[in-house]
Amino acid sequence: MLASNLFWPRFDKTWPLKRSQEPSKKIAFAATNFSLEHFHKAYQGKDTFSYFDFPLNHLWQKMTQTRQAEYLAGRLCAHQLLFDFAVHHEYLESDDKNVPIWPKGIIGSIAHCYPYALVMIAKSKDYQSIGVSIVARAESRAEFALSSNTAFGVLTQAERLRFATHLDELTLALIYSVKKSVIKALSPLILSYLYFDDMSVIAIDWLQGSAELSLERDLGGQWVRGQSFSVQFDFYHSKVISMLALPRQLGFELMFP
Numbered sequence: 001m002l003a004s005n006l007f008w009p010r011f012d013k014t015w016p017l018k019r020s021q022e023p024s025k026k027i028a029f030a031a032t033n034f035s036l037e038h039f040h041k042a043y044q045g046k047d048t049f050s051y052f053d054f055p056l057n058h059l060w061q062k063m064t065q066t067r068q069a070e071y072l073a074g075r076l077c078a079h080q081l082l083f084d085f086a087v088h089h090e091y092l093e094s095d096d097k098n099v100p101i102w103p104k105g106i107i108g109s110i111a112h113c114y115p116y117a118l119v120m121i122a123k124s125k126d127y128q129s130i131g132v133s134i135v136a137r138a139e140s141r142a143e144f145a146l147s148s149n150t151a152f153g154v155l156t157q158a159e160r161l162r163f164a165t166h167l168d169e170l171t172l173a174l175i176y177s178v179k180k181s182v183i184k185a186l187s188p189l190i191l192s193y194l195y196f197d198d199m200s201v202i203a204i205d206w207l208q209g210s211a212e213l214s215l216e217r218d219l220g221g222q223w224v225r226g227q228s229f230s231v232q233f234d235f236y237h238s239k240v241i242s243m244l245a246l247p248r249q250l251g252f253e254l255m256f257p
Contacts, residue, residue, distance in 0.1 A: 015029055197216065213230075
């Protein structure tokens with residue numbers, strides 16, 4: 001029997017990137033802490049998916065309950081936004097790499113960071129792709145310690161020199177987050193996986209909440225080495241959130257004037 005405190009989550013739809021102007025063409029946002037703060041207390045695996053009439057595919061059946069909870073919370077956010085866009089969709093399936101398969105006419109991105117799951121979606125007539133990432137600043141001290149191999153996996157040699165005098169855990173977490181949003185936005189377009197050293201952060205504007213990046217190699221088509229573009233970032237409940245939305249025009253263009 002399911003726990004009596006299991007219920008449909010509440011969603012935060014407030015635009016999270018306060019430092020920059022909202023896009024002129026709509027990008028919808030939703031986040032919930034339902035995944036772990038409340039949901040995980042009531043979570044009962046496959047039965048919880050059934051409660052929300054959502055299938056637990058074979059790939060996610062092998063995951064831990066925490067990962068399953070994050071997965072479901074992200075999908076519930078996505079379905080709330082699809083409902084807001086008047087898109088009828090029974091449930092959001094995933095491909096063999098667990099990447100969401102969005103309904104026709106919709107592009108989107110899902111991210112998790114304890115205790116939040118969040119989603120951004122838009123219409124494909126307006127944007128080619130969206131990548132959103134969220135990283136915990138507190139976790140960065142352990143995961144991205146400056147002496148660890150992870151730091152050197154995130155930073156290019158040029159970045160290590162560029163930020164050498166002020167590279168703290170927050171800056172490193174930000175670089176990780178903005179690069180992750182680029183990876184999530186570009187990977188579906190180039191049909192291959194990107195890595196952290198495929199791009200370099202050139203500059204960070206902490207006041208405006210933007211980071212300028214440049215590609216370190218040709219990716220094919222319009223994505224060429226030296227191509228620069230801007231990723232928006234801010235702090236969401238003390239965590240670093242970043243987003244790259246690629247408009248329909250050719251090439252990278254700044255989404256915000």
